[in-house]
Amino acid sequence: MSKLSIGIDVGGTKILAVAIDPSDSTILFESRADTSDSADALIAALADIVEVVSEGATAVSGNAKPVVRNVGLGLPGIVDSTGMLRAAPNLQCAIDVDVKSRLEAILGLPIVVENDASCAAWAEAMLGAGRGVRDLLLVTLGTGIGGGIVRSGELVRGAHGFAGEPGHMLVDPSGPTCTCGRSGCWERFASGTGLGWLGSRAALRGDAPGLLEQVGGDAERIDGELVSVAAQSGDQGALDVFGEFSWWLAAGLANLANLLDPELLLIGGGLADCADLYLEQTRVHFRELVLGGAARTETGIEVATLGSRAGAVGAALLAIGGKTEKS
Ligand SMILES: [Zn+2]
Incomplete structure (x- = not known):
């Protein structure tokens, strides 16, 4: 092994970098760092973490220092076709900053910049739950909803690079801000935030007394985590909130399927960890809501398998060129 590809996933609070062997996509080394709140510090941290994972991969392989062939960077927001971040509620410091060119100047390497969930979708299509599937969508359920679209075996970027933001499909104009x-x-x-909101609303209606008790009667303090934990311990009110959640999840997935007719819809992000609480109900609601229902060829709804590394791995794979290199 003499070549490395590095993928970096920048989140609102954490940076994860992986060094992979481009011949077989094996992760050789990974490292985490905190996200900075200034662009200069962020770029310095990204340059540092590239060095850390390339050194780490060298130590693991026991060979002479491998050559870093390419670097991919996933950013949490909309990234235009030049690689510039244009909107990102959780990474304001990097908006309209040319992270790509500045990091390329430091590293002396070309860098591919892409939306983080698009990176994750690509990783799932290449190595994860969607391996071998040419038409899939990944939705990542966390604080918000991210998304990535793979169409005919290629990542869909859109005319300007902004495709794949299903979280901001408008589903109820009278809904929360x-x-x-x-x-x-x-x-x-x-999303996780939505789950908490549904929990608060159920508690205010008197439908989730167990949840309300846990927050001392202050329904506003109910968050997605609380609802998940309560549902896992069998609290009926919390389980009913998941029933409502599964309808909303299915409604959005049905919209996406009506538009794109994917073979597979994948659920990723933090809420994928408790999919047993909502996945089956989501499939049932999806069949009720999607156009044609039972008459159409079934669209699979499954959990993504690469977990929190999907974004970083996908960034590395996109930097390689979207294909694993046979050496
Ligand atoms: Zn929105």
Whole structure:
């Protein structure tokens, strides 16, 4: 092994970098760092972490220092076709900063920059739950909803690079206010934040007394984590909230399937960890909601398998050129 590809996933609070062997996509080394709140510090941290994972991979392989062939960078927001981050509620310091060119100048390497969930979708299509599937969508359920679209075996970027933001499909104009400034986006209902909101609403209606008791009667303090833990311990009110959640999740997935007819819909992000609480109900609601219902060829709804590394691995794979290199 004499070549390395490095993928970096920048989140709102954490950076994860992986060094992979481009011949077989094996992760040789990984490292985490904190995200910075200034662009200069962020770029310095990215340059550092590239060095850390390339040194680490060298130590693991026991060979002479391998050559870093390419670097991919996943950013949490909309990334235009030049690689510039244009909007990112959780990484404001990097908006309209030319991270790509500045990091390329430091590292002396070309860098591919892409939306983080698009990177994750690509990783799942190449190595994860969607391996071998040419038409799939990944939705990542976390604080919000991210998304990535693989169509005919290629990542869909859109005319300007902004494709794959299903979280901001408007599903209920009378719904709660979104971080984007509008009301009733899908992610206000079907993300971790949405789960908490559905829990608060159920508690205010008197339908989730167990949840309300845990927050001392202050329904506003109910968050997605609390609902998940309570549901896992069998609290009926929390389980009913997951029933509602599964409808909202299915509604958005049905919209996506009506538009794109994918073979597979994948659920990733933090809420994928408790998919047993909602996946089956989501499949049932999806069949009710999607156009044609039972008459159409079934679309699979499955859990993504690469977990929190999907974004970083996908960034590395996209930097390689979207194909594993046979050496
Ligand atoms: Zn929105």
